Amino acid sequence: MPISDADMIEAWKKVLTLSELKSGEVVTVLTGPVTHPQTLSTAMIAARGMGAIVNRLDLPAMNGEASLSRDALAFVGDTPLTGNPAGMAALKASDLVLDLMLLLFSPEQGEILESGTRMLLAVEPPEVLARLVPTMADKRRVKAAAEKLKAAREMHVTSPAGTDLRCALGDYPLLEEYGFVDAPGRWDHWPSGFLATWPNEGRSNGTIVIDRGDILLPQKSYVQDRITLTVRDGYAVKVEGGLDADLLQDYIQSFNDPEAYAISHIGWGLQDRARWSVLSLYDREQTIGMDARAFAGNFLFSLGPNTEAGGTRNTPCHIDIPLRHCTVRLDGEAVTRDGKVLDEVALAAE
Numbered sequence: 592m593p594i595s596d597a598d599m600i601e602a603w604k605k606v607l608t609l610s611e612l613k614s615g616e617v618v619t620v621l622t623g624p625v626t627h628p629q630t631l632s633t634a635m636i637a638a639r640g641m642g643a644i645v646n647r648l649d650l651p652a653m654n655g656e657a658s659l660s661r662d663a664l665a666f667v668g669d670t671p672l673t674g675n676p677a678g679m680a681a682l683k684a685s686d687l688v689l690d691l692m693l694l695l696f697s698p699e700q701g702e703i704l705e706s707g708t709r710m711l712l713a714v715e716p717p718e719v720l721a722r723l724v725p726t727m728a729d730k731r732r733v734k735a736a737a738e739k740l741k742a743a744r745e746m747h748v749t750s751p752a753g754t755d756l757r758c759a760l761g762d763y764p765l766l767e768e769y770g771f772v773d774a775p776g777r778w779d780h781w782p783s784g785f786l787a788t789w790p791n792e793g794r795s796n797g798t799i800v801i802d803r804g805d806i807l808l809p810q811k812s813y814v815q816d817r818i819t820l821t822v823r824d825g826y827a828v829k830v831e832g833g834l835d836a837d838l839l840q841d842y843i844q845s846f847n848d849p850e851a852y853a854i855s856h857i858g859w860g861l862q863d864r865a866r867w868s869v870l871s872l873y874d875r876e877q878t879i880g881m882d883a884r885a886f887a888g889n890f891l892f893s894l895g896p897n898t899e900a901g902g903t904r905n906t907p908c909h910i911d912i913p914l915r916h917c918t919v920r921l922d923g924e925a926v927t928r929d930g931k932v933l934d935e936v937a938l939a940a941e
């Protein structure tokens with residue numbers, strides 16, 4: 592259902608307030624050809640209404656001729672900011688960038704954040720943004736889980752379908768996504784509510800079973816028949832199953848890049864207001880599937896790059912795969928069991 596401009600302006604004001612936007616700060620709204628007009632107009636009204644100096648930087652599309660998918664997350668790496676000093680100067684000179692085009696996983700994004708600019712990604716449809724406006728309770732839950740993940744040296748994931756994966760941890764930072772950017776140099780994604788990190792290079796081993804009903808992104812499909820990945824020394828060395836496995840294999844093979852089979856970020860969903868079933872209610876082109884990435888209790892793993900974590904594995908192929916019914920253990924302590932989050936963080940709504 593659509594959302595009114597008035598309600599969307601209120602949603603932006605909540606998120607910008609949580610992002611500690613102050614009067615007089617410089618906000619640059621980054622847009623591209625698929626930026627949603629209502630998201631853009633209400634963002635600029637809300638930021639202006641809070642006393643910010645508001646710019647807009649509109650950039651052309653890229654990679655259309657290279658990517659098999661139109662989903663902006665499917666093909667990552669070079670962006671319209673690559674080799675664009677004028678665009679980079681504007682964004683590095685801003686206090687806050689509202690990314691309505693999707694820069695995720697680009698070296699340029701890291702460079703902008705290092706300048707102290709904070710950046711909030713927001714490309715889901717307006718009604719999804721409004722339904723999943725973040726709260727301080729979301730931040731508390733992610734931060735509490737992050738304390739455990741920070742200290743962990745091994746993640747062990749199992750499931751009744753047969754997943755049994757062990758990943759060594761500690762070499763890479765955490766990806767804490769709670770939906771607002773309340774510190775200089777912070778990046779986040781509205782909507783979100785999940786926690787992840789990257790396994791130490793070459794130190795993921797075991798089996799991942801993508802079971803019936805688990806989700807492939809950017810395919811935006813619920814798997815019908817099981818796909819079994821054999822993981823050895825950080826790479827999916829075997830992809831077995833039926834039609835879904837063949838479709839996944841055909842897509843990954845199109846990149847002709849062994850790095851596309853590498854295990855990328857691994858973590859779990861912490862957003863109770865996101866739902867596993869939402870993806871079934873949207874056309875592929877309408878959403879990048881953040882409900883699927885964030886629904887509480889999922890085990891979310893991904894294949895492909897780790898450059899945004901400071902790694903050297905740079906491949907344009909990026910696939911996110913949230914699984915249901917998994918048990919995630921950190922150094923033996925379960926943080927989810929059979930697809931349910933185990934935490935004592937009070938979830939009292941704000």
Ligand SMILES: O=c1ccc(O)c[nH]1
Pocket residue numbers: 664768780783884893911
């Ligand atoms: O917010 C996101 C979206 C995709 C992804 O792979 C990580 N974080």
